[in-house]
Amino acid sequence: MFNNKVLSLFALPLLMSGQAFADDAPIKVKVFIGSMFEIGKNTGDKAGEFQHWYERYFKNSQPITVKGAASPVFCNDDGVCGSVLGMGKVASSSSVQAILLNPKFDMSETYFMINGVAGTPPSRGTIGDVSWGTWAVDYDLGHRWAPEEGLHDGQAFIPRKGYENIRSYQLDPTLVAWAMKITDKTPLLDSEEAQKYRQRYPDDNARRSPKVLTGTHITGDTFFHGPGMSKEAQYIAKLYGADDYVATEMEIAAITQVIARTQGTTQRILSLRGSVNFDQGNPNETTLEHLDPAPGQTAGGFKETVDNIAKVGGEMTDYIVTHWNTWQNGVPPLK
Structure with missing residues (x-):
């Protein structure tokens, strides 16, 4: 018969194997925050798009290298x-x-909390605004030519x-409505420099203080x-049956396509953009003077806007995580 010492020797590898299996279990991700660039380090210097997220959630996290990804992934215990x-x-x-x-x-x-800075048309937004995307629209995927070569419906794009x-x-209307319900009263930072700059524009929306809003994000x-070009972006948005164009950015339509292919749904995607320029x-x-001031x-207002984002x-991230029992199986009905 085996004595207790022998049984312990047999049990030890099994326990170690079980521990290894537990350690190798995949991380269950409740919210994934995707930013596009960081200026320098993730903390302690001038903040780009990711630094405030890193300082809020990942200061005590170790980087996880992922083959094929531009940068490491960080995860916290929540x-x-x-x-x-x-x-x-x-x-x-x-x-x-x-x-x-x-x-x-x-x-x-x-x-998926896909976020970053953006531009905005002065007729609909201003510096420091933060917008939740209702639609992700690709600015390309068509035919475009020089205007002097002939217009189609007043535009050089089909x-x-x-x-x-x-x-x-x-993007899921109920999820966007939840995001507005949770965040529309969030106090946003502003700067004296941005306040003065806004007064150069005659549009009421361009001159106002920043706020949280919704609309189409053009990629x-x-x-x-x-x-x-701004008129063309609005034309494309309306051509596709989308809402008014409020943010020009470079990523969300492509990222949404990848998520749709791999996850089979787009219902858990949030597009969040902060406007840093008109x-x-x-x-x-x-236009050249605007590009090269x-x-x-x-x-x-860049510093304030990345903080606002x-x-x-x-x-919204904290709300989802705190109420995970309600959100785990999908976007709940809006109360």
Whole structure:
């Protein structure tokens, strides 16, 4: 018969094996925070898009290297993970795909908080605004030509057939409504520099204080500027049946496509953007002058806006995590 000492020797490898299995279990991710760039370090210097998120959630987290992702992933004990994905459609979406397919993470129930800075048309937004995307619309995936070569419906763009299912995505309206309910009263930071800059524009929306709002986020790898390009972006949004265009950015349509392919749904995606510039100059400056301003003539408000993004997004993140029993199986009905 085996004595207790022998049984203990047999049991030890089994216990160690069980512990190893537990340690290797994938991290169940409740909320994934994806930013596009960081200026320097993740903490202690000038903040880019990720630093405030890192300081709020990941200061005590160790980096997890993911093959194919632009930067390490950080996760805390509450099931919140985040990473810097890279700017533009290809860099950001390939990072998301690498993270989603990595066995270190269980993202079967994850909410995606895709965020960053953006531009906004002065007719609809202002510096420091934070907007939740109701639609993700790709600015490309069509035919575009020089205006002098002939206009179609007043525009030099028509969509190309075959992209109907990936050129625009309506993000879950109930989830967006929840986000507004939780965050629309969030006090936003502002700066004297931005306040002065706004007065160059005649639009009421451009001149007001920043707020939380909703609308279409237009994705394009081109930094388009000028009233003509802004009008075209609005034209594309309306052509696809989307809401008014409020933010120009470079990633969300591509990231949404990757999530849709891998997760089979887009119902847990939040697009959050903070406006740091107008998409056109004021009536007294040319587009080139707007793109290359004289020293001291920039919009200002970048520091405050990246703080606003994380503040607004953090409120929604915390709400989901705190009420996980309600949110785990999907977006609950709006109360």
